[in-house]
Amino acid sequence: MNLFQSVTSALDNTLASDPTAVIFGEDVAFGGVFRCTVGLRDKYGKDRVFNTPLCEQGIVGFGIGVAVTGATAIAEIQFADYIFPAFDQIVNEAAKYRYRSGNLFDCGKLTIRAPWGCVGHGSLYHSQSPEAFFAHCPGIKVVIPRGPVQAKGLLLSCIADMNPCIFFEPKILYRAAVDQVPVEAYTIPLSQADVLQEGSDVTLVAWGTQVHVMREVATMAQEKLGVSCEVIDLQTILPWDIDTVCKSVAKTGRLLISHEAPVTGGFASEISSTVQEECFLNLEAPIRRVCGYDTPFPHIFEPFYIPDKWKCFEAIKRMINY
Amino acid sequence: MDRQGNIINPSQDPQLPKETVLNYYQKMTLLNTMDRILYESQRQGRISFYMTNYGEEGTHIGSASALDPNDLVFGQYREAGVLMYRGFPLDLFMAQCYANADDLGKGRQMPVHYGCKDLNFVTISSPLATQIPQAVGAAYAFKRQNMNRAVICYFGEGAASEGDAHAGFNFSATLECPLIFFCRNNGYAISTPTNEQYRGDGIAARGPGYGMLSIRVDGNDVFAVYNATKEARRRAVAENQPFLIEAMTYRIGHHSTSDDSSAYRSVDEVNYWDKQDHPISRLRHYMTARGWWSEDDERSWRKQSRKTVMEAFEKAEKRLKPNPELLFTDVYDEMIPTLNKQKESMWRHVQQYKEHYPVDLYEK
Numbered sequence: 001m002n003l004f005q006s007v008t009s010a011l012d013n014t015l016a017s018d019p020t021a022v023i024f025g026e027d028v029a030f031g032g033v034f035r036c037t038v039g040l041r042d043k044y045g046k047d048r049v050f051n052t053p054l055c056e057q058g059i060v061g062f063g064i065g066v067a068v069t070g071a072t073a074i075a076e077i078q079f080a081d082y083i084f085p086a087f088d089q090i091v092n093e094a095a096k097y098r099y100r101s102g103n104l105f106d107c108g109k110l111t112i113r114a115p116w117g118c119v120g121h122g123s124l125y126h127s128q129s130p131e132a133f134f135a136h137c138p139g140i141k142v143v144i145p146r147g148p149v150q151a152k153g154l155l156l157s158c159i160a161d162m163n164p165c166i167f168f169e170p171k172i173l174y175r176a177a178v179d180q181v182p183v184e185a186y187t188i189p190l191s192q193a194d195v196l197q198e199g200s201d202v203t204l205v206a207w208g209t210q211v212h213v214m215r216e217v218a219t220m221a222q223e224k225l226g227v228s229c230e231v232i233d234l235q236t237i238l239p240w241d242i243d244t245v246c247k248s249v250a251k252t253g254r255l256l257i258s259h260e261a262p263v264t265g266g267f268a269s270e271i272s273s274t275v276q277e278e279c280f281l282n283l284e285a286p287i288r289r290v291c292g293y294d295t296p297f298p299h300i301f302e303p304f305y306i307p308d309k310w311k312c313f314e315a316i317k318r319m320i321n322y
Numbered sequence: 323m324d325r326q327g328n329i330i331n332p333s334q335d336p337q338l339p340k341e342t343v344l345n346y347y348q349k350m351t352l353l354n355t356m357d358r359i360l361y362e363s364q365r366q367g368r369i370s371f372y373m374t375n376y377g378e379e380g381t382h383i384g385s386a387s388a389l390d391p392n393d394l395v396f397g398q399y400r401e402a403g404v405l406m407y408r409g410f411p412l413d414l415f416m417a418q419c420y421a422n423a424d425d426l427g428k429g430r431q432m433p434v435h436y437g438c439k440d441l442n443f444v445t446i447s448s449p450l451a452t453q454i455p456q457a458v459g460a461a462y463a464f465k466r467q468n469m470n471r472a473v474i475c476y477f478g479e480g481a482a483s484e485g486d487a488h489a490g491f492n493f494s495a496t497l498e499c500p501l502i503f504f505c506r507n508n509g510y511a512i513s514t515p516t517n518e519q520y521r522g523d524g525i526a527a528r529g530p531g532y533g534m535l536s537i538r539v540d541g542n543d544v545f546a547v548y549n550a551t552k553e554a555r556r557r558a559v560a561e562n563q564p565f566l567i568e569a570m571t572y573r574i575g576h577h578s579t580s581d582d583s584s585a586y587r588s589v590d591e592v593n594y595w596d597k598q599d600h601p602i603s604r605l606r607h608y609m610t611a612r613g614w615w616s617e618d619d620e621r622s623w624r625k626q627s628r629k630t631v632m633e634a635f636e637k638a639e640k641r642l643k644p645n646p647e648l649l650f651t652d653v654y655d656e657m658i659p660t661l662n663k664q665k666e667s668m669w670r671h672v673q674q675y676k677e678h679y680p681v682d683l684y685e686k
Binding site: 020022047050052053055057058060061062063064065066067068069070071073085088089092093096097098099100101102103104105106108138139141162163191239242243 | 394425426427428430431435437438439444445447449452454455456457458459460461462463464466467485486488489490492493496497651652653654655658659660
């Protein structure tokens, strides 16, 4: 399966096993603009897979309401770039529902899925990576998979989790990445980073598409510099797996974090300062962040904007020679 | 009924039995008594904040009584009478306002942000109109459950200007949800009069634009509110469609204890509604004309209701606040490791500097 098919498979498993589950958003009925919901309406009925009016604040507010009754609500926001009209419903409402009511009410059965990340030509509003805006919001979980196997397992965990979750799907991988994905349901735990490759000289942390960049960089560093990199896919942005990252840095003594989103206020800042607090005595070089620049995401300049393997490679070279 | 409590058109008389009408009156006046005492307690600095319901008691009781107890209520913040009608104890109103250890909300929200799972009253939050699309989602889920349940969603005419109101109206119509939108049009959103809020014919006139059945009622007439809500509920559930009720009323009190409304409206205007056209006095006229209520009844009920409110008040004031540890729970369903660390760090710190923290006021 490719990534969009693994998402469909996760949604299919959910609708089959949970009669309360509903899927809704803009254009999901005919299969979705990225084909993630193809066939589900025919299989499960139009009261379970349906289009909403074009209004993101309504979609999330509606989803919260469904979840408040205890039913499973899977909302789709067409692009992560258009999640901001629902920011109030997510930050002030979904995230705080359980806390403010003393656990009388909650919207834990809500999952919001949204295509995410750069796509080569998406420009300002089809390329954004807004995870750091949400990382500052206690009460929600934010999850990003790197491939089809992770997408299905992590999405099923989000849907089953008793907290409102935002699941960002790297849209450049919808058709690109292909894995052997189990047809039946399985879960991958949230708040657990995945160590893809063990190493001893530098820790590389990323999520989503950028994990693949990091793997390539690790190979380059080994071949060209003889440097052994440990590659970690963070997978869950909030609440994130501090232990796995710190354990790795305590061993390697160096840390490079990379994300597509702009550097200032990006989630790498949070990782960096936490690791610095926890691993001060182990660090042999300043922690490096290789991220998007502090500009809107540009159209024709995308190749110069993204934190590609050459930018990451150069950062490793400097850390080793520090 | 008119302002003297006379039924204008007998065919519209709901002919509610005496006990029901007395219950209406007692719930409205009990709310009024609680409002007066809690308003004063805020003036004295005993609670941090309060919002009264003066002049809108009829909208709460009239609508609440037309619902099924299983119907789910989403409110704004000026609908305490709905909870009162459903039997929410005075002790719990007070516990919430005092944020003491009995508060179901664990002392986390500002006063008047009530909620009750057992009475199907969804916890109030401050951001305006956010509950409107949420109520639609809940109504959609009820429709799928097919359990003969409706949702009612209250909001003010100011909140109706939010984008979420537009979202909720439109979603409810296109997705065919068993839902009653209940707008309390009291003329003001804090200091903003309605001519700065909208230029159309109020809120009710927007309903048909969304394909929604709509009606405007006299919000100071508890029977008119009851009749409209009853029929709206019947049709909402039977036909799976939303219904919009706009209750015209007047906000007699200040917006909140943080507001002095004399800065933007005249005392004469307020007095008119308080003295000439009040939902409580109107119902009292109705009862008096039928010989159901006398001056003596009034005196003894006033005394009795004041006593019960004061007892709850004093009890709530004496009670300790919740354990500070509850600052950290319910952020997620389970305590996450970082929060656990922060909790331990708080306790270590408070232990070290305990003379600087009000630890004795909190449960241990």
